[in-house]
Amino acid sequence: MLKIDKLNFSYGDLKVLWDIDLEVHAGEIVTVVGSNGAGKSTTLKNISRLVRPTSGTLTFGGADLTRLESHEVVELGVVQVPEGRKIFPEMTVTENLRMGSFIKSARGDREANIERVFTLFPRLRERHKQLGGTMSGGEQQMLAIARGLMTNPKLLLLDEPSLGLAPLLVKSIFETITEINRQGVTVLLVEQNVYQSLRIAHRAYVLETGRVVLTGTGEELLGNEHVRKAFLGM
Amino acid sequence: MIVFLQSLMSGVLIGGVYALIGIGLTIIFGVMRVINFAHGDILMIGMYLTYFLFSVFGIDPFLSVAICIPVMFAFGALTQKFFINRMLGALPQNQILLTIGLGLIMSNTIMLLFTSDYKILTTSYSSGSVDLAGISVSQPLAISFFITAAITAALYWFLMKTDIGQAIRATAQDREAAQLMGINVRWTSILAFGIGSALAGTAGALISPTYYIFPQVGSAFTLKAFVITVLGGMGSIVGATLGGIIIGVTESMSAVYISSGWKEVVVYVLFLLVLLFKPSGLMGTSRM
Amino acid sequence: PVKIGFINSITGPEAPIGENLTNGVTMAVEDLKKKGIDVQLMKEDDTGKPQISMSAMEKLAQDGVAGVVGPYTSACANAVAQQAMKYKVPQLVPAAAKEDITRQGFTWVYRLNAPAHNYAQALMDAAFNLGQPKSIAFIYESTDFGTSVSAAGKDYAAKKGLKIVADEAYQKGSPDYRSTLAKIKAQNPDLVFMVSYVADAILLMRQSREMGLAPQAFLGGGAGFDTAQFESEKDISNAVFSVTQWTPDMGTPGAPEFYERYNKQFGKKPTYHAACAYQAMMIMGETAAKAGGDREKVSQILDTGTWTGIMGEVKFEDYEGFTNQNKHMMPVIQYQNGKAETVFCPGKVCKVKPIYPFPGWK
Amino acid sequence: MRVTLSATARRGASPLGLGLFAAAVVVLLLFPQFVKSPYALHMMVLFFLSVIMGESWNILGGYAGQYSVGHSAYFGVGAYTTMILMTAKGIPPWFGVWVGVVVVVGVALIIGSICFRLRGPYFVLASIAVAEIMRLSAFNLKELTNGAEGILAVSVPPLTIGGTVITDFLSKVPFYYFGLGLALLTIAVTWVVEHSKLGYFFQAIREDQDAAHSLGISLTLYKNIALVISAILTSLAGSYYAVYVGFVDPNTVLPLDLSVQIVLISIIGGIGTLFGPVVGALVLVPLSEALRSNLITQAFFSMGLVSQDSKVGIFLQENLAHAHVLIYGILVVIVILFMPEGVLGFVTRLVQKITRRDA
Amino acid sequence: MAILEVKNVSKFFGGLAANSDVSFSVEQGMIMGLIGPNGAGKTTLFNCITGYYPPSRGEVTFDGRRMNGLQPDKVCKLGMARTWQKVRPLAKMSVLDNVMVGALCRTNSLKVARDVAMEQVKVVRLEHKLNFLAGGLPIGERKKLEVARVLATRPKLVLLDEIMGGLNPAESEELIQLIFDIKKDGITQVVIEHDMKAIMRISERIVVINSGEKLAEGTPAEIVATPEVVAAYLGSEH
Numbered sequence A: 001m002l003k004i005d006k007l008n009f010s011y012g013d014l015k016v017l018w019d020i021d022l023e024v025h026a027g028e029i030v031t032v033v034g035s036n037g038a039g040k041s042t043t044l045k046n047i048s049r050l051v052r053p054t055s056g057t058l059t060f061g062g063a064d065l066t067r068l069e070s071h072e073v074v075e076l077g078v079v080q081v082p083e084g085r086k087i088f089p090e091m092t093v094t095e096n097l098r099m100g101s102f103i104k105s106a107r108g109d110r111e112a113n114i115e116r117v118f119t120l121f122p123r124l125r126e127r128h129k130q131l132g133g134t135m136s137g138g139e140q141q142m143l144a145i146a147r148g149l150m151t152n153p154k155l156l157l158l159d160e161p162s163l164g165l166a167p168l169l170v171k172s173i174f175e176t177i178t179e180i181n182r183q184g185v186t187v188l189l190v191e192q193n194v195y196q197s198l199r200i201a202h203r204a205y206v207l208e209t210g211r212v213v214l215t216g217t218g219e220e221l222l223g224n225e226h227v228r229k230a231f232l233g234m
Numbered sequence B: 001m002i003v004f005l006q007s008l009m010s011g012v013l014i015g016g017v018y019a020l021i022g023i024g025l026t027i028i029f030g031v032m033r034v035i036n037f038a039h040g041d042i043l044m045i046g047m048y049l050t051y052f053l054f055s056v057f058g059i060d061p062f063l064s065v066a067i068c069i070p071v072m073f074a075f076g077a078l079t080q081k082f083f084i085n086r087m088l089g090a091l092p093q094n095q096i097l098l099t100i101g102l103g104l105i106m107s108n109t110i111m112l113l114f115t116s117d118y119k120i121l122t123t124s125y126s127s128g129s130v131d132l133a134g135i136s137v138s139q140p141l142a143i144s145f146f147i148t149a150a151i152t153a154a155l156y157w158f159l160m161k162t163d164i165g166q167a168i169r170a171t172a173q174d175r176e177a178a179q180l181m182g183i184n185v186r187w188t189s190i191l192a193f194g195i196g197s198a199l200a201g202t203a204g205a206l207i208s209p210t211y212y213i214f215p216q217v218g219s220a221f222t223l224k225a226f227v228i229t230v231l232g233g234m235g236s237i238v239g240a241t242l243g244g245i246i247i248g249v250t251e252s253m254s255a256v257y258i259s260s261g262w263k264e265v266v267v268y269v270l271f272l273l274v275l276l277f278k279p280s281g282l283m284g285t286s287r288m
Numbered sequence C: 001p002v003k004i005g006f007i008n009s010i011t012g013p014e015a016p017i018g019e020n021l022t023n024g025v026t027m028a029v030e031d032l033k034k035k036g037i038d039v040q041l042m043k044e045d046d047t048g049k050p051q052i053s054m055s056a057m058e059k060l061a062q063d064g065v066a067g068v069v070g071p072y073t074s075a076c077a078n079a080v081a082q083q084a085m086k087y088k089v090p091q092l093v094p095a096a097a098k099e100d101i102t103r104q105g106f107t108w109v110y111r112l113n114a115p116a117h118n119y120a121q122a123l124m125d126a127a128f129n130l131g132q133p134k135s136i137a138f139i140y141e142s143t144d145f146g147t148s149v150s151a152a153g154k155d156y157a158a159k160k161g162l163k164i165v166a167d168e169a170y171q172k173g174s175p176d177y178r179s180t181l182a183k184i185k186a187q188n189p190d191l192v193f194m195v196s197y198v199a200d201a202i203l204l205m206r207q208s209r210e211m212g213l214a215p216q217a218f219l220g221g222g223a224g225f226d227t228a229q230f231e232s233e234k235d236i237s238n239a240v241f242s243v244t245q246w247t248p249d250m251g252t253p254g255a256p257e258f259y260e261r262y263n264k265q266f267g268k269k270p271t272y273h274a275a276c277a278y279q280a281m282m283i284m285g286e287t288a289a290k291a292g293g294d295r296e297k298v299s300q301i302l303d304t305g306t307w308t309g310i311m312g313e314v315k316f317e318d319y320e321g322f323t324n325q326n327k328h329m330m331p332v333i334q335y336q337n338g339k340a341e342t343v344f345c346p347g348k349v350c351k352v353k354p355i356y357p358f359p360g361w362k
Numbered sequence D: 001m002r003v004t005l006s007a008t009a010r011r012g013a014s015p016l017g018l019g020l021f022a023a024a025v026v027v028l029l030l031f032p033q034f035v036k037s038p039y040a041l042h043m044m045v046l047f048f049l050s051v052i053m054g055e056s057w058n059i060l061g062g063y064a065g066q067y068s069v070g071h072s073a074y075f076g077v078g079a080y081t082t083m084i085l086m087t088a089k090g091i092p093p094w095f096g097v098w099v100g101v102v103v104v105v106g107v108a109l110i111i112g113s114i115c116f117r118l119r120g121p122y123f124v125l126a127s128i129a130v131a132e133i134m135r136l137s138a139f140n141l142k143e144l145t146n147g148a149e150g151i152l153a154v155s156v157p158p159l160t161i162g163g164t165v166i167t168d169f170l171s172k173v174p175f176y177y178f179g180l181g182l183a184l185l186t187i188a189v190t191w192v193v194e195h196s197k198l199g200y201f202f203q204a205i206r207e208d209q210d211a212a213h214s215l216g217i218s219l220t221l222y223k224n225i226a227l228v229i230s231a232i233l234t235s236l237a238g239s240y241y242a243v244y245v246g247f248v249d250p251n252t253v254l255p256l257d258l259s260v261q262i263v264l265i266s267i268i269g270g271i272g273t274l275f276g277p278v279v280g281a282l283v284l285v286p287l288s289e290a291l292r293s294n295l296i297t298q299a300f301f302s303m304g305l306v307s308q309d310s311k312v313g314i315f316l317q318e319n320l321a322h323a324h325v326l327i328y329g330i331l332v333v334i335v336i337l338f339m340p341e342g343v344l345g346f347v348t349r350l351v352q353k354i355t356r357r358d359a
Numbered sequence E: 001m002a003i004l005e006v007k008n009v010s011k012f013f014g015g016l017a018a019n020s021d022v023s024f025s026v027e028q029g030m031i032m033g034l035i036g037p038n039g040a041g042k043t044t045l046f047n048c049i050t051g052y053y054p055p056s057r058g059e060v061t062f063d064g065r066r067m068n069g070l071q072p073d074k075v076c077k078l079g080m081a082r083t084w085q086k087v088r089p090l091a092k093m094s095v096l097d098n099v100m101v102g103a104l105c106r107t108n109s110l111k112v113a114r115d116v117a118m119e120q121v122k123v124v125r126l127e128h129k130l131n132f133l134a135g136g137l138p139i140g141e142r143k144k145l146e147v148a149r150v151l152a153t154r155p156k157l158v159l160l161d162e163i164m165g166g167l168n169p170a171e172s173e174e175l176i177q178l179i180f181d182i183k184k185d186g187i188t189q190v191v192i193e194h195d196m197k198a199i200m201r202i203s204e205r206i207v208v209i210n211s212g213e214k215l216a217e218g219t220p221a222e223i224v225a226t227p228e229v230v231a232a233y234l235g236s237e238h
């Protein structure tokens, strides 16, 4: 479904991605783990076309992503919940969610989707009139995920969705991911919660200083010596 | 008493035109976070357009609003597309400077085309007035006031109630997030700058039957527009409307009760006071 | 050819007026050529800023001009005057009104036009000639010109026992003077004295009409009240007086012809700025040619010579504290049915009779 | 065109830069010995004036990140104070200047107490408003400022120390050296700021006020320090201007236009760098004079490309005189679009690229 | 001796009580954990303590001194420093300069500040990024930078707001060691963290808040045994 081939990228003079090869098949949950600054977020930014690669090809369901603008990528169904939440600070919770269904294909399901995410995150329903910018860190994270779901994504890119969430919620976030995956949404997940994310992943990649160093099924990587040492601190 | 009511009336009417200028700026600022120093120059182009249509084709200035809106929209949209869009995300001081440069280009190009002469657009109603219980109400200003009111209402509905309007606001608050929602931010920026320019141009058209036209006319209005938008709360349409009328009334009241020389000082002092006690402006919290 | 410098506000806020001077000078250069005088004109823009006009003057002095005409604005003319003294370059000021320019004993600086105080005097004398006004209101833009003309007006009013009921200085470019006018109307003055540039002049009269302000006479202190645009505003200009440096029918040689030619060439009527600039350039051109480009000689000729042309007789004299000031007498005009008619000409009887008092608004 | 954050940071000028600077100073010190043309000296005076204004703005705008577009206020206060004292009280400018400094500190603190409560664009606009209030007040406070008519100084009293006349200000040379001295002073002040705690604090405030605040930096105190330093230096520029031109009025020393000009110098050159404003002045002053005086056309003529009497020649002569501000505007836009870090930043980057390629 | 005392602090945003009547005290030299569900009011409490918000009610004393009404810079000078949950690097300054800004809180000498900063940069292991612009650091390194900067102000008490968020377990481990090191220097710490494993290990005492109110306080062992805490925050797994 998504295929990244020999992706290279630099921020100015600083090269951060080296020949990344990555594939996501329809229906999968694929996890990318890697230490700080490995280039996980940068990879997602390349997929969403927030930045332009130096070289390499990115295709989604046959469409060449490098020819598209960010918003066109979203229209194809590739939706990112970015690191650092990036919610609209001066819009209310509801308005933020409405923006989630801006693209045509999602507009029809707006009301149903709002209902769905409110059920998922009751706190949002409680605060539906609060301005996004005044929500707490974790509340904003919920809003960001909810807003991403409003888009009816085919492929959902999640950049550290559990960041800043309380333990109870972390658990339910991973359950939610599995659940929406079961409903047919493909997921590319970047996580620091390595244990949980590898557990739910079909396949996973390990990124180190901008290179893919390891790949395999979630199970395999969980059992991998290197992964256990470098990421699980065991 | 008559003098008081008279100056209140003049203040409100001229405030209506100010409001239109302010709204245009507020939208541009709201979306691009760009302080548009060329706003008055865009207004000036609107004036010349109206003048041109009037003197060559004999089109009434108020009717020419119908032409002015699309033409100025296109003008603003193109400016955005070719210049300002390249600057988005750049340092704020660079954006300020870019608009200053664009303003210089606009006023000096017009000067080359039309010379620096003052142009006066005289219509049959330019100094027409209606007597309302001893208070004279300027006909052209009254018409402008109603046009302004209509445009403002339409715009408010557009920004608050339609998806595209909301997308414009979203772009203002976080461009990257907006992109991730499938919003074409280049397009919303073009739209916003276009609307802002159309409003400035319309204000120019509305004011031209009662005012005069020359290439440097813009700078005075740029300043006024700043004061209005900040006073009302940046990004707030209701605020800009309120700001415009407050400025209009303050000016005319202080001209009568203090002196013409000090009236603008009073406006700026008022402006600073509002900022001090309510830094986000009068309508700063109620968004748009 | 003789090199002559011309410093003017070609761009910047004063450009609308500056353009008239440019046109006048262009015509003068043509006329000089017809007289066999080949002028190499060095045109410099000062953008209305004194330090830039200084740059221009430095450059001209260095380039060896025989003399300089300009700048237009008082602030610039004055900054340049100091340099004219320093470098001994004859400077002929065509239209700047600030009194100081020729009051500092600058022997290299000459002025063609009448300075600020003459405006008010000529105009108010006209009013006293026609009626017995008791009170007067002043409304003027706060520029050098506006304040100095009306300051002279206020002095003169005090001398003549007129009661000053309003004294309103405004920042030019405001779109709305209605409240100020409402305030003045409430005072019911006999005379309303206004000093404004063209656009505000029209605005003030339009809004006066709106407000129904109707004194015995509207007195316009030159500048904007003496322009083609104002003239063409038939509805509001009627019976308004203005003072001016020049009119085509003030009886000076060549004035009507100048008027016609200018009108044809530039598609509009000449203002007195144009006439002043024309005359100044004619004088400077002829003088420079006669002096063979020698600055010393140019200055000598300017000191002693007399010229007669569209501005009447021109002579640079020292009097009442002025140095090298042309004692120009200003005519007074009145708009009658959309036409500017000269109603008081210095030293002559005019053909057209003035209307007094103001007949009221239609 | 996002400013990339990948580069490693460098602090201070390179030895090469310092060497160049020292050489430039020596050349400038000797300049009037070799160049006698008053026109050239006048251009140098305008250049120094721009350097002083640009450097002083840079301290507040470039380092502390407070984009004041109202610096004409301080310029005007300096200019007016000096002129008023000189003409009304006969106090020579080299005393008047210091009175101006005292006054401007007072004014700056008042302005600071109002404007520094505001951030970002609100600050920009408040600074404009304050400067406009000053300008309009100068029109209205006739007893003090002589209103729109302005203040004219007939002559500058000679500078004497212990009875001996140091200079009589009759030629441009003393002005030249005063200008050079002030320009060097502002550069020195900037250098000191950059290499002290102040520089760090100013930049911290520029980058993130809240973060700076939480690190023990008093925002009010340090913003006001930046403002006061900046205002003092700007007022020196104003005094210098007033004495040099000999005339002040509200529209020449207090207009918005001047504030914009001041900002332009820094930004075109490169904001927040020691030599940015110098480069800005070096670009803008000759450029605007060349455009204004139609040097381009003149160059065409002298190179024989176009004849002076030909249609093209006349056209150029006529129109370029009117178009110089237009061309200036176009150039500003080009610089901003293609050199977002200013000319200095652009050149540095270019040099880096070339040297890297060589290496 | 209690170095920090929070007495009946409440903070209202409009009708919403982000903190209501929260009281607790922190002993000199200890590590206090602060936990609670999202939106419980932890960050708000930090803001009230460090002077960013004036508390609507209640008072904060630090080192025996009443802190109400003090500006954040004063608070920092007095020896209480905080990191930001949403990190705030001084983007266009280098890592070293960022930390130097912190150090300059206590000294006027750049040289001294540079030495202090170098030391702190080493403590958080960012020496390889010394001259990098802070704006280009990845999230984890930014968090470390926050800590280094705060330590450079030579605080007596630091408030750390989720410095382990966005780090993998191995990286968190590093920071845990760092926190122990800080403790060794005698610096008191209040730590907000959602990573339960970490918070249990480092905290000597824990305060739990929920919907703005203090729900429980005690040793880590006591806290995990409190049923309300389990229900509101931890979930049954822990």
Ligand SMILES: Nc1ncnc2c1ncn2[C@@H]1O[C@H](COP(=O)(O)OP(=O)(O)OP(=O)(O)O)[C@@H](O)[C@H]1O
Pocket: A011, A014, A016, A034, A035, A036, A037, A038, A039, A040, A041, A042, A043, A083, D004, D005, D006, E135, E136, E137, E138, E139, E140, E141, E166
């Ligand atoms: N805007 C930027 N400018 C310059 N360099 C950047 C920028 N953003 C990221 N980098 C650099 O790119 C590299 C990869 O960053 P990225 O954010 O992709 O890492 P990550 O794997 O997502 O890390 P984390 O787990 O901390 O989120 C890092 O070394 C970082 O310093």
Ligand SMILES: Nc1ncnc2c1ncn2[C@@H]1O[C@H](COP(=O)(O)OP(=O)(O)OP(=O)(O)O)[C@@H](O)[C@H]1O
Pocket: A130, A134, A135, A136, A137, A138, A139, A164, E013, E016, E017, E018, E036, E037, E038, E039, E040, E041, E042, E043, E044, E045, E085
């Ligand atoms: N400025 C504000 N205006 C209105 N409500 C606010 C404001 N700031 C915070 N809140 C609300 O106060 C509550 C407490 O927020 P706070 O940021 O303190 O939570 P937190 O405990 O730090 O949560 P998290 O773990 O998610 O960071 C939240 O519900 C938040 O929405």
Ligand SMILES: [Mg+2]
Pocket: A040, A041, A042, A083, A159, E138, E139
């Ligand atoms: Mg990341």
Ligand SMILES: [Mg+2]
Pocket: A136, A137, A138, E042, E043, E044, E085
């Ligand atoms: Mg928090």
